[in-house]
Amino acid sequence: MDSRNSTPSRFFGRYWDSLACKCVIFVMIVLVFRAFCLPSYSGYGGTGQTKLFTFINQSPASITKQVQGEKVKFLEVPQIVWGLNNQKIAFARACLTARMLNRTLLMPNLSASLFYKEVELLKPISFEKVFQFDRFNSHCKGFVQLGRYGEVSNGTDIMELQKGSGRRWTIEKDLDQLRMFNKHPLDQYEIIRIVGKNPFLWRDHWPVKDYAKVFQCLLLVEEISREADKVVTRIKEIGLEERRKAHSPQNDLNLSLEQGPYVAVHMRIEKDWMIHCKKLEQRLSTKQICSSKEQIMQRVGNILRLKAKIPIVVYLAVADDLLEDNSVVSGWNEGLLPYEKKRLGVLDIYKKHPYLIQSAIDYEVCLRADMFVGNSFSTFSSLIVLDRTQKMIAMGITELCGMDVRWPSYAYNIGDESGGPHPWATNMSDLSLQAISYGTNNISCS
Incomplete structure (x- = not known):
């Protein structure tokens, strides 16, 4: 009787310190931790492993915001066209739109050429080829910010915003549209993608001093x-x-x-x-x-x-x-x-x-x-x-x-x-x- 009852004790005592046993216990701990502590990474249309990998590869600023429970949200705009200074105004207008929507502007493409009517002739050029990305974010910290597409955690969590145009599309209607996209449930999308005309032609809702603030952050490379x-x-x-x-x-x-x-x-x-x-x-x-x-x-x-x-x-x-x-x-x-x-x-x-x-x-x-x-x-x-x-x-x-x-x-x-x-x-x-x-x-x- 005593011999039979002591068999399990002798078994664990003999193998508890073995490497294989330690590995099994470590795996069990990891699985339990994942089940209870990382549930949110499986709820966006992908597996938990995939979202965990995306999280690790985000920028430190984005990781900090997500750890603190703040979802990083972005604004995406069309390629910016026309002359240099029209493009600067378009960029500033896009920044101020993102600021109003409490979002980070995804770094847009500028246009190297002046052929704004023949879209197929436009030559895109990265913002970073003209202006300093990091210096912009440093100078405009707390006002507006630029983000990279690598910071996006879910490329399908997108809502499109169609900009209105024409005589019937008033400044008031444009402002109401922006306010609508700043409220639940539209404000929950990770990306709001604006489609339609060039940002230079968007309705203007901001004072000169706000534009001037953005321009001061634009430093040439x-x-x-x-x-x-x-x-x-x-x-x-x-x-x-x-x-x-x-x-x-x-x-x-x-x-x-x-x-x-x-x-x-x-x-x-x-x-x-x-x-x-x-x-x-x-x-x-x-x-x-x-x-x-x-x-x-x-x-x-x-x-x-x-x-x-x-x-x-x-x-x-x-x-x-x-x-x-x-x-x-x-x-x-x-x-x-x-x-x-x-x-x-x-x-x-x-x-x-x-x-x-x-x-x-x-x-x-x-x-x-x-x-x-x-x-x-x-x-x-x-x-x-x-x-x-x-x-x-x-x-x-x-x-x-x-x-x-x-x-x-x-x-x-x-x-x-x-x-x-x-x-x-x-x-x-x-x-x-x-x-x-x-x-x-x-x-x-x-």
Whole structure:
């Protein structure tokens, strides 16, 4: 009797310390832990093993949010198209839409080419090829965030949002639609995918300062910044040479590259622009949109504070391939030294890049200029002035339109009483980006 009862004890005592027994017990513990602690990973249309693998491969930020019980949700938008600055506005509008829906914007594709009507000719380019992804999230932390598709845990948990269009689709209807997608049950989807038109043409619901916040987080990648450095350096070198010629030899040694100031003029005289602006003038019953080459040169030459700086390089930011008139460097006032890409000797820097990158380089060159002159109906010019206005505000400047402004800007399509271009600054208290998106002759400075 005692012998029979002691058999199990002897069995476990003999084999308890064996490796096989330990492995069996470990597997049992794992199975019990999975059954009680990881039930949520089998409820999204896949096996528990698959979802556990996806969870492990997510970014640390996403893992932290899910551990804390917060489901990471995303907004997906169509490929962003048109010119550089229209794309920047479209991107900002997509960011602000994601912010309103309490979502992370999945990093969208930009477009390297300008063929926005022939969709099949569009060349997508990654956001990261133009702007710094990590720096964007760092600068805009707590405001808006970008996410990667690798962070999505369930690629089928999608709800499509069809953007309305046409005259009947009002701002109020668009806002109501967004509010609806921010409520239960639509807000439970991991991805809301917006389908329809380009984000640049979405309804606008946000003030200028919100757009400006997004723009401040957009930093060009180092490669593009270095290309812009080369162009700016070349401009300053030429300006410095001319200033040395105009000064006495005693002052030559005191001049440095930083003392080679330049003016940037965004000359909108390309054939496509002239067709567009003339139609726009007819529709709006105004004569303050189109400007000829002669009018631009005359008004720039009449800038009072410019006359004290001559000789000075005037960099002409113009789309060379679309020009019908090759004489843009002829006819300028004495002391104004006009240079476009070819004459400057930097055409090769631009030609090796697609259109979008070329525009980004030109934008940076204009932004850094001591003085900028553009067209108030141009998105390119408008966003440069917005950036320059932000610079002045950051420097504590309150008078944005005075004679001694550090980063002065002008609109050559609107004349002032002296025959020069009108001073221009962005009204940061505007409640929408309507003026900057579609052009205006209301340029803040009175």
